[in-house]
Amino acid sequence: MNPYTVIKPIITEKSLRLANSENTYVFQVRMTSNKNQVREAVEKLFNVNVEKIRTIVSQREKKRTGKKRMIVQTGKTKKALVTIKSGQTIDLFDISEE
Numbered sequence: 001m002n003p004y005t006v007i008k009p010i011i012t013e014k015s016l017r018l019a020n021s022e023n024t025y026v027f028q029v030r031m032t033s034n035k036n037q038v039r040e041a042v043e044k045l046f047n048v049n050v051e052k053i054r055t056i057v058s059q060r061e062k063k064r065t066g067k068k069r070m071i072v073q074t075g076k077t078k079k080a081l082v083t084i085k086s087g088q089t090i091d092l093f094d095i096s097e098e
Helices: 013-022 035-046
Strands: 006-009 024-029 050-058 062-065 070-073 077-084
Touching: 006 035, 013 024, 024 035, 035 050, 035 077
Parallel strands: none
Antiparallel strands: 006 024, 024 077, 050 077, 062 070
């Protein structure tokens, strides 16, 4: 297992809603990692049992930046939507209802 498979959690309104309703957490992962590597990394890092993993690769985007409004391409990124068994949570995400 590569300890750097999971880069960071993605915390947005949509990811928090998924964590509340479907027990699914979203992470940014390395482009070279596959579903089995992501499963091992999440299970070892957070001590949970993973049920299902879905991966998404977002394509490059063109953005205009700077004073001269030059066009810059962003890199590809890969996200993993990890569903864990019911009754388990990851404490990294604060999903308490208020």
